[in-house]
Amino acid sequence: xxxxxxxxxxxDVSKIYSxxxxxxxxxxxxxxxxxxxxxxxxxxxxxxxxxxxxxRLHDVSTGTILINGEDITNASGNxxxxxxxxxxxxxxxxxxxxxxxxxxxxxxxRVGYYxxxxxxxxxxxxxxxxxxxxxxxxxxLLDKYYVKAKDLSGGQQQxxxxxxxxxxxxxxxxxxxxxxxxxxxxxxxxxxxxxxLNEEDGIxxxxxxxxxxxxxxxxxxxxxxxxxxxxxxxFIEDVDKRxxxxxYREAGDLSDNGEADDEPNNP
Amino acid sequence: MITRKxxxxxxxxxxxxxxxxxxxxxxxFSGIQFTGIKDSAGQILGAILSGLCHPDWSFVYSGHGEDxxxxxxxxxxxxxxxxxxxxxxxxxxAFWAAKVTKGFSLRSTTGKLxxxxxxxxxxxxxxxxxxxxxxxxxxxxVLAMGVHSIGMMGKLFSEGIENLNRGPEEAVIAAGxxxxxxxxxxxxxxxxxxxxxxxxxxxxxxxRSASILGIVGAGGxxxxxxxxxxxxxxxxxxxxxxxxxxMVTVIDWVSGAIRQNLLK
Amino acid sequence: xxxxxxxxxxxxxxxxxxxxxxxxxxxxxxxxxxxxEVGQDFSSEQFFDLFVKMAHPDWSFLPSIITxxxxxxxxxxxxxxxxxxxxxxxxxxxxKNIVRNPFVRFxxxxxxxLIRSIPEMLLAxxxxxxxxxxxxxxxxxxxxxxxxxxxxxxxxxxxxxxQGPIEAxxxxxxxxxxxxxxxxxPQVLNQYLSFVLYTxxxxxxxxxxxxxxxxxxxxxxxxxxxxxxxxDRTAVVILGIxxxxxxxxxxxxxxxxxxx
Numbered sequence: 001x002x003x004x005x006x007x008x009x010x011x012d013v014s015k016i017y018s019x020x021x022x023x024x025x026x027x028x029x030x031x032x033x034x035x036x037x038x039x040x041x042x043x044x045x046x047x048x049x050x051x052x053x054x055x056r057l058h059d060v061s062t063g064t065i066l067i068n069g070e071d072i073t074n075a076s077g078n079x080x081x082x083x084x085x086x087x088x089x090x091x092x093x094x095x096x097x098x099x100x101x102x103x104x105x106x107x108x109x110r111v112g113y114y115x116x117x118x119x120x121x122x123x124x125x126x127x128x129x130x131x132x133x134x135x136x137x138x139x140x141l142l143d144k145y146y147v148k149a150k151d152l153s154g155g156q157q158q159x160x161x162x163x164x165x166x167x168x169x170x171x172x173x174x175x176x177x178x179x180x181x182x183x184x185x186x187x188x189x190x191x192x193x194x195x196x197l198n199e200e201d202g203i204x205x206x207x208x209x210x211x212x213x214x215x216x217x218x219x220x221x222x223x224x225x226x227x228x229x230x231x232x233x234x235f236i237e238d239v240d241k242r243x244x245x246x247x248y249r250e251a252g253d254l255s256d257n258g259e260a261d262d263e264p265n266n267p
Numbered sequence: 268m269i270t271r272k273x274x275x276x277x278x279x280x281x282x283x284x285x286x287x288x289x290x291x292x293x294x295x296f297s298g299i300q301f302t303g304i305k306d307s308a309g310q311i312l313g314a315i316l317s318g319l320c321h322p323d324w325s326f327v328y329s330g331h332g333e334d335x336x337x338x339x340x341x342x343x344x345x346x347x348x349x350x351x352x353x354x355x356x357x358x359x360x361a362f363w364a365a366k367v368t369k370g371f372s373l374r375s376t377t378g379k380l381x382x383x384x385x386x387x388x389x390x391x392x393x394x395x396x397x398x399x400x401x402x403x404x405x406x407x408x409v410l411a412m413g414v415h416s417i418g419m420m421g422k423l424f425s426e427g428i429e430n431l432n433r434g435p436e437e438a439v440i441a442a443g444x445x446x447x448x449x450x451x452x453x454x455x456x457x458x459x460x461x462x463x464x465x466x467x468x469x470x471x472x473x474x475r476s477a478s479i480l481g482i483v484g485a486g487g488x489x490x491x492x493x494x495x496x497x498x499x500x501x502x503x504x505x506x507x508x509x510x511x512x513x514m515v516t517v518i519d520w521v522s523g524a525i526r527q528n529l530l531k
Numbered sequence: 532x533x534x535x536x537x538x539x540x541x542x543x544x545x546x547x548x549x550x551x552x553x554x555x556x557x558x559x560x561x562x563x564x565x566x567x568e569v570g571q572d573f574s575s576e577q578f579f580d581l582f583v584k585m586a587h588p589d590w591s592f593l594p595s596i597i598t599x600x601x602x603x604x605x606x607x608x609x610x611x612x613x614x615x616x617x618x619x620x621x622x623x624x625x626x627k628n629i630v631r632n633p634f635v636r637f638x639x640x641x642x643x644x645l646i647r648s649i650p651e652m653l654l655a656x657x658x659x660x661x662x663x664x665x666x667x668x669x670x671x672x673x674x675x676x677x678x679x680x681x682x683x684x685x686x687x688x689x690x691x692x693x694q695g696p697i698e699a700x701x702x703x704x705x706x707x708x709x710x711x712x713x714x715x716x717p718q719v720l721n722q723y724l725s726f727v728l729y730t731x732x733x734x735x736x737x738x739x740x741x742x743x744x745x746x747x748x749x750x751x752x753x754x755x756x757x758x759x760x761x762x763d764r765t766a767v768v769i770l771g772i773x774x775x776x777x778x779x780x781x782x783x784x785x786x787x788x789x790x791x
Contacts, residue, residue: 055441081443081445082443084441084443085442085443086443088442089441091438095435095438096438097452099457099459100456100457104456108435108438108442108444108452108453109442110442111439111442111443111448111452112442112443112444119451119452120447133536142535142536143537145536146537146539146543164438164442167442168443291608292608292612294605295604295606296605297605298601298605298606298666299605299609299666299667300666300667303665303667304663304667308663311660312661315657315661340566344563344566345563347559347563348563348564348569351560387769387773388769389739389740389772391652391740392765392769396578397578399574399578400573400575401571401572401573401574402571404567404571405567405568406568409567476650478653479652479653482656489653492653492656496657508649511648511649512645512649515648515649515650516644
């Protein structure tokens with residue numbers, strides 16, 4: 001397992017919805033350990049479906065998805081839970097329990113490591129409680145430990161989401177439009193947090209964005225999706241900014257400005 | 268200016284609807300005979316009003332249980348027990364009846380059906396049925412109130428579950444949580460404040476209903492009221508009415524304050 | 532990076548409030564159970580005997596309950612209409628953005644709160660005592676109940692309307708009647724109609740039992756069949772009520788959807 005840690009291999013993945021809509025078509029992708037992949041595409045291009053398929057929040061119609069060398073598409077029960085555990089997810093709407101404290105929300109990322117009855121009664125090891133503290137420290141929110149999630153700003157909620165994801169000790173983090181509701185300054189904070197996890201902990205990050213500017217700034221590799229197909233896949237060294245004009249012209253949108261473009265990247 | 272041509276039907280539809288409503292209302296009024304008021308109506312109304320102004324204060328507390336205070340306490344006890352116990356029982360029913368997936372669900376449909384059947388039985392009828400089983404008294408009232416409340420709260424709770432944001436559940440699933448984890452860490456924590464809110468709301472209604480259960484002999488303040496009404500003991504009718512109004516008002520006020528605090 | 536977990540006061544750290552509430556709730560439950568003498572012998576035989584009888588409905592009774600069922604609906608409609616109409620002027624008097632005089636507003640609200648605190652079955656008992664046994668008592672009780680309910684829904688709706696049109700009318704020198712007719716009514720009309728339908732749904736349910744006290748409608752048949760131990764007929768009555776309630780709910784829901 002260690003040799004494959006942080007690798008994701010999608011082979012011939014297609015997703016056709018019951019009403020006939022094609023969500024994904026013939027996706028073949030290999031994400032390697034430590035990559036920071038940004039998936040760009042218009043809404044409806046299938047990028048959200050792709051991320052959700054990797055964690056099997058959505059089932060695919062055909063094809064296989066290997067996580068750390070193991071197939072998640074036909075896993076079930078404990079094996080599925082364990083595979084999901086190694087792939088953390090960060091959501092556009094943060095998906096915190098609004099009426100629960102920050103601590104409980106962060107701890108909920110750890111439930112995959114405990115039998116249900118233990119986590120239900122809040123029986124966690126000292127180490128795991130310390131880990132929650134450490135992860136909250138990393139996103140600079142330890143002072144909000146007891147605060148209810150609904151009393152946090154959007155950016156703070158998303159950083160709680162990151163701390164929760166870290167509780168899984170994941171080898172991969174999937175982030176579905178994690179900054180789309182945030183202002184440029186908060187976007188930068190969240191993106192820098194993710195970048196640090198990628199660089200310091202070697203976690204593979206696969207992230208959906210609207211903004212090509214953001215992708216150019218943070219990604220080590222950019223994948224373009226259109227109508228469920230891969231139309232672009234290059235490492236950042238090979239990327240030409242003009243490449244994307246095509247994709248965005250079709251939507252009549254050239255206004256992409258990459259929220260934090262003007263400042264140099266210093267993670 | 269752009270004017271869209273409307274079909275004849277669209278033109279006359281408002282008039283049709285109004286006419287239909289008028290016909291229905293006319294039909295309804297035609298079925299009610301607005302005559303036949305008792306000759307003594309004015310006199311009795313006067314007597315009740317004077318009873319309200321000169322209530323029988325001695326009935327408030329007598330010290331041996333046959334007074335307004337104990338009748339009101341019994342009413343509150345029926346409402347409280349009935350509501351709390353059925354709130355707990357209603358939770359599994361609510362999960363049974365909640366429809367969280369698109370399309371037909373046998374589980375949800377049967378659950379909803381059962382809750383509907385429970386709700387159909389008016390509390391008074393339930394009370395009579397339970398009196399058969401346990402004899403007259405407040406216990407029968409508690410059972411009637413409890414069963415009816417399961418139907419009401421099961422419905423409210425299940426709608427609450429249906430309207431719940433599914434995001435946090437998804438997050439727990441994505442973290443490798445089992446179904447039980449999802450319930451413990453996402454669904455229940457988000458639902459509990461809503462459940463409490465609905466329960467308090469139901470309690471407000473239950474207090475009102477419990478005050479009439481006595482009419483059929485199922486305990487509470489209803490029995491002395493009916494007795495006072497039938498014996499034309501107006502000063503006593505007055506004090507009982509005042510008692511009920513004060514009780515309901517206080518409960519509404521307290522419950523409302525808690526609910527406001529809760530949803531903040 | 533020298534953050535630590537924030538300190539919480541003792542009361543919060545040990546969830547003192549939670550435990551106290553839990554204890555109080557249990558205490559109240561035990562007290563209630565003692566007051567209501569919970570735990571008497573439950574004669575399931577008697578109870579299920581009733582169910583068994585109800586499971587064999589006497590369908591021949593059906594024709595004789597059609598008229599009272601319809602009468603129940605009529606009572607509910609009339610009560611809703613009367614209560615709904617009277618509620619309009621009174622709700623205007625209680626709305627902050629219409630009546631500036633706080634004394635008037637609070638007096639109206641106080642009286643209305645008192646009226647709303649009387650359970651409708653109690654209203655029915657009072658009406659039967661005053662007016663006499665019959666449909667009219669039921670209509671009276673439902674009217675007063677609808678009045679209270681419509682009042683509350685309506686004045687809250689009026690208070691949340693857009694102030695702009697009202698101010699425009701005031702600036703144009705409109706009097707009170709003109710303001711209400713041109714600035715308030717158009718804004719709340721749809722909501723008002725939807726409230727009327729909602730109240731009607733509730734009234735249909737309650738008018739079905741009002742007859743138990745002699746206030747007209749199908750409830751009388753609940754009473755008589757139960758008292759003569761004809762549970763097979765009670766079942767028919769309850770099913771009849773169920774059908775009517777569902778029909779009215781469905782029609783009313785469809786109309787309300789069309790309104791919004």
